[in-house]
Amino acid sequence: MCGITGWVSYRRDLTSHRQVLDAMTETMACRGPDAAGAWVTGRAALGHRRLAVIDLPGGAQPMTVDTADGPVSMVYSGEAYNFTELRDELRRRGHGFTTDSDTEVVLRGYLEWGESLTEKLNGMYAFAIWDSRTEKLVMVRDRMGIKPFYYYETDDGVLFGSEPKAILANPLAAPEVGLDGLREIFSFAKTPGHAIWKGMKELRPGHIAVVDRNGLREQAYWRLEVSEHTDDQDATVAHVRELLEDIIARQLVADVPRCTLLSGGLDSSAMTSLAARKLGEHGETVRSFAVDFPGQAENFRAIDVAPSVDTPYVHAVAEHVKCDHRDIMLDGSALSDPAVRQAAIAARDLPTGLGDRDNSLYLLFKAVREQSTVALSGESADEVFGGYPWFHDERREADTFPWLAGGLTLGDTKSLLSQDLTDKLDLDTYLRDHYLSALDEVPLKDGETGLEKRMRQVCYLHLTRMVNTLLDRKDRMSMAVGLEVRVPFCDHRLVSYVFNTPWSLKTFDGREKSILREATRDVLPESVANRKKSGYPGSFDPAYLSAIKQQAGDLITSGHQALELCRVETLKEAIAAPAEDITTQQRATIERALDLATWMDLRKPTITLD
Template identity: 80%
Template sequence: MCGITGWVSYRRDLTTQRKTLDAMTETMSCRGPDAQGAWVDRRAALGHRRLAVIDLPGGAQPMEVPTPDGPVAMVYSGETYNYTELREELKRRGHRFATDSDTEVVLHGYLEWGEELAEKLNGMYAFAIWDSRTEKLVMIRDRMGIKPFYYYETDDGVLFGSEPKAILANSLAPAVVGADGLREVFTFAKTPGHAIWEGMRELQPGDVAVLDRNGLREYAYWRLTADEHTDSEQETVAHVRDLLEDIIARQLVADVPRCSLLSGGLDSSAMTALAAKQLGEQGESVRSFAVDFPDQEQHFQPVDVAPTQDTPYVHAVQKHVHSDHSDIVLDGAALSDPAVRRAAVGARDLPVGLGDRDNSLYLLFKAVREHSTVALSGESADEVFGGYPWFHDERREADIFPWMGGGGIRLDFSASLAPDVAGRLQVDTYLKDGYATAVSKTPLKDGETGLEKRMRQVCYLHLTRMVQTLLDRKDRMSMAVGLEVRVPFCDHRLVQYVFNTPWSLKTFDGREKSILREATRDLLPKSVAERKKSGYPGSFDPSYLAAIQSQTAELLSSGHPMLELIQQAPLREAAHALGPEVGTHQRMGLERALDLATWYDLYKPEIKLD
């Protein structure tokens, strides 16, 4: 796991631009705390920050292979889980390897198969290969978009990086946010390919982008497809279990300490139990971590996405699988620390997030990193198996993204916009257009109608829109502290298989995530196997609310320029209300205002609404 960046220019001599490359690379020092590397020739400059996970001494980057017609060099971020099989195949084809790293396998795979290499990889990855033989840059991102990749076309080439901040460190890419960028900021429905910065694009999941002297072209090597599902209920459950066994085995491979992120929900508990089973066969135990808050039992407030507290279920799993477990307890002072907010906002490059849930995720990962370098997460199982409440009620029928509103957490952030800004941005229209576009791209089987058709659309919306926001959040917060988080439920084989499982089969026991529950029931305590969906927890510590109220009151009196974007009267009311009178939406308004101001202070963006 690493941070990558680079610059290709067909009219500049980049051997004179090492200082700029180093500045771009340095922005991602947190993503790769173990080493920094650079590779530069006249037309291409590649930068790399390394987090060593596999082949600690041998996987240094950028990595180069000399050929008779010129070198081929690569910067790579992520993990390829089938690299051992690919290495053996490449050896049979005559390739020789100097390291045990997956990076070298991917680079030799390009030499053998070219751009078609992408179709052979199983993993989470984003990488760029400069082929000096043809003066071509090849950029590839994993199928689900687990690892981020951004690029910015210049007048004679391209800038790229794992994060926007790497690109913005180059003077060719000014920090400008236009109307569409702000529309993306104030919605919770990430548009594939869009970045909030003017002129910047995100390489879409499952895409290859190729730059040569004729320009840049991007094409898909993988998309979800609608296929016939012929397996019975029993066969489906068995196949999902077999897939999960294989996925977990692959994703436990590392030369550094590993652990599991355990919430006590079905997803993370099943994953932890499978890891415990496999490690137990090797004479090891699994290390697990959970987040908690002081006096949570006293202050907890249930909502439909999080109806129960995690801790009792976490401890039930810990006892059942005998994990080496730690609870990371975060109090209001830690969560409200402006330095923590600054770190979380800076990690995401975004001005609006999920408030204390972002801050706590950052602090959880920071604490985990003191013990482990690799963590397994249950992220995305709800999108794959249909776990959210709105999969199962009237919200699934609405002509808008089903997760918009409801559940006590308002995910439509545009409600906080100042009236004149809201009028110019027309976020509702942007959302409706984005929804219509997303639905129109849903792959359908011939003759698919009624509930099955609608639920395929709902699943597709989650797998191509919502999951992107959550995966990006997970990657940024973890890599900000040098922690590699792996997401087994995003293995494309599992995603594709379950996507084509009929909705009636996904809910065969009348509940959410029926297939996953049945496939792993034998590994879990009964209380956990039967637990309803409960999302990542928030803190209800009164001291946190008091602190952000005080910080917001100070912000309002400061005349900060970002206050022009949002409504100040309701913000002022929330900042001065008594704690029990502050509702969930008001509290989130406080957090959004603080996030916006922090983002502005970090990036000094130029805002263009026209």
């Protein structure tokens, strides 16, 4: 896992711009704390920051192979979980290897198969290859978009990076945000391919982009497609279990300490239990971590997507599988520390308004990184198996993105932003247009109608929109502290198989995630196997609320530039609300305002509203 960046120019001599490349690369230092590298020629400059996970001494980058027709060089972030099989195949085809790293396997795979290499990879990855033989740059992102990749076309080439901050370190890229960028910031429906900065794009999941002297062309090498599901219930459950065991075994491979993130929900508990079994075959014990807050049980307020406290279930799993478990306890003073908010916003590059949930995730990952370098997460199982409450009631029929109908609303955004900005953004129309565009993409079987058709649409929207938001959050927060988080439920084989399983079979017991529950029930405590979906927890520590209200008051007193975008009276009302009466929307208004101000201080964007 690493941070990558680079610059291709067909009219400049980049050997005289090494300092600019170094500045771009340095922005990725948090993603790769172990080493830095650069490779510069006249036309291409590649920068790399390394987090060493596999082949610690041998995986240095940029990695180059000298061919008879010129060098081919690559910067690579992620993991190819099937690199052992690919290396064996490449050896049979005559390739020799000088390292044990998956990086060299991917590079030599390109030399053998060219761009068709993408069809063979299983993993999470983002990489760029400069092929001097044809003077072209090949940029690739994994199928589900687990690893980020951004690019910015220039007048004679392209800039790219794992994160926008790498691109913005180049003087050719202006830190400008227009109305569409603000729409992406203030809505909860990430548009694939869209970056908030003018001129910048996100390489879409499952896509490859090629740059040469004729310009840039981007195309898909993988997408969700429909196929006939012929397995009955027992065979489906058995195949999902078989896939999960294979996926987790592959994702446990590392030359550094690894662990699991355990929330006590079905997803992370099943993953942790299967990991414990696999490691137990070698006499190892799985290490697990969970987040918790002082007084959480006493202060907890149940909501639709988080109806219960995690800790009792976490401990039940830890005892059941004999984990080496640790709770990471985070109090209100730690969560409300402005330096923590700044670190979280710097990591995400977005003023999300999630506040304590982002701050706590950052602190959790930071604590985990002190003991492990690789962590497995249950992220995305809800999108794959249908775990959210709105999959199972009338909200799934809403004529919008289902999670917006499900309670992840724009209410706090509309109440916070000034009337003038609200009118200019017209978020309702923006979301409507993007919702209809997303529906047009959905692959449907001939004759598919009724509930099966609608649930095909709902699942597709979650797997191509909502999951991108969650994966981006996971990647940015973890890599900000040099922690590699792997997501077994995003293996494309599992995603494709379950996507094509009929909804009636996905809910055969009348509940959410029926297949996953049945496939893993034998390794779980009964209480956890039957637990309802409960999302990532927020803190209900009164000290946290008191602190952020004070910080928001100071923001108003200072006359911060962010207030020019805000409805200040609404913010004042939220600050004045008694702690026991403050609404979820008022709290979100305070969080959004603080995040927005922090982001503007950090990134100093030029905001254009025309």
